[in-house]
Amino acid sequence: MARGSDGKVVRPFAFFRAGAQQDSRANRPILVFEDVYKYFRKDQPTLRGVNLVIERGEFCFVTGPSGAGKSTLLQLVYRKHTVDAGRIRFAGRDVARLKSSSIPFLRRNLGIVFQDFKVVKHWTVYENVAVALEILDMPPRLVRARVAEALERVGLAGRGGDRTEGLSGGEQQRVAVARAIVTEPALILADEPTGNLDPHLAIDILTLFEEIHATGTTVLFATHDHSLIGKRDHRIIALDDGRVLEARTGLRSWPGAGESKPPTHEGSGLRVVAG
């Protein structure tokens, strides 16, 4: 946990502390979906009975056709929406039961990256990254050091003073990634982060997420881009029509990819629902 020089705790982990048992925390899965349902319309659930276990330190692709419910799945985790049935446990706590006043503390433990970057265009690169730390009431001096470090990690060292507006799409997404990792969150949720980028830039961004993953962060990477998934060997969570359809490792076992291996069942508690 980061501390200011004055000894003030600047990473509020209140969310983790409350209601979490100390002993089993280290080996417990970071994110668990238990029979999750989400209805935007009464007759047609967007998610129907999703069961998933994401272990600490995993890198998972969340994939599926457009409208399958990938974004919804991630949005339920950061409480843009609330489940209609079932439970989502993040670090052992039921996200759906959080009071709205606790949602900020949930989000402080997440890093979220979007297809449309969601950077503030008229702010500088520095301001866009620093905001995540300012929210944590971190002293300005410490903010400067951490932002510089994060910008270096995403390959934007020394660009802090630039206006974000003038950056290319790939660079803007790097700013967004820097903002997501600067707080050192336990889990990164990336919703089509490469969707607006050229293929070679998409690979760059994917590589960046993999580098972040290599330092121990859990990453959920939603994309419908098969060419991207095919280049890597990560766990794949496939959604179709609101159900988890496949959960396999690597494209080699992807239906229609040439080989036809039987589906590998992943992790404990992961139920593979056959289409």
Next chain:
Amino acid sequence: MELKTLIGRAKRGLREELRLYLVAISSLSVAFLCVAGALLALTNLSALAERWGESARMTVYLRDGAQAADVAQLRVVLESLPEVRAVEELTAEDARALFLQHAEVSADLAALPPEVFPPSLELSLATGTDPSRIDAMAARVAQLRAVEDVETYRGWFDRLESLLSAGRGLAGALALLVALCVLAVIGNTIRLAVARRRDEIEVLKLCGATDAFVRGPFVVEGTFQGFAAAALAVLVLFFGFLALRGELDASLAALTGIRAAFLQPWMLVALIFGGAFIGAMGSALSLRRYLTV
């Protein structure tokens, strides 16, 4: 919340919405100027009333054919009264001359015969004499021989007093109206600022900002607008007062015997901090309605 960060964010907000806020501040300062101007008028009227109240006067008009001996005796009686500080005799001719000197009137009036101006005894009363005692004394003096009539100027004083209290009521109503206007204008300005910073607010919320963190800078910005508008109004009024004071002193002061005074320090403080407070309220109310975090 880190105060430095909050101020920094509010400053950035002020910079970004500079034009919007400048328009708001300048129009609000006109509203504040109305209140400050009314207060200034009241301050000086009150000073006038107080002055009149202190230097109470009474005029004892003498009967037409009053004997000099009677008048002299009357004078002695009056001078012996504890309320009376000094007695001055004014003959009809004196009264006419005084009137013409003060009134700067045309030849028609100058031709008036001295009989129009009755002779009188001008009494200055001890300061702080109770109005009821003055009335009682006037009634007694009116009974005396050689006395035609007694003028206590209470009517004038009462009229000034009622003018003053009406003025106070009006100023109060004006202040209330202006407060509501300022509340509405600042609320609206903040609403616009919120709408224009939607993307920024979304980012803050996604990064885990609390309601207070998101709203903080907007409240600071609203407070600043109220503060700046009130301060600007006070400055404008002060320089206007300085520019006009020479003229005011020459005419008004000669007539009423008081010098024009500016608002008292506590009034200035109340105006400026009242402006800041209303600004804070306006933005807080607006945020409650338009920034549902």
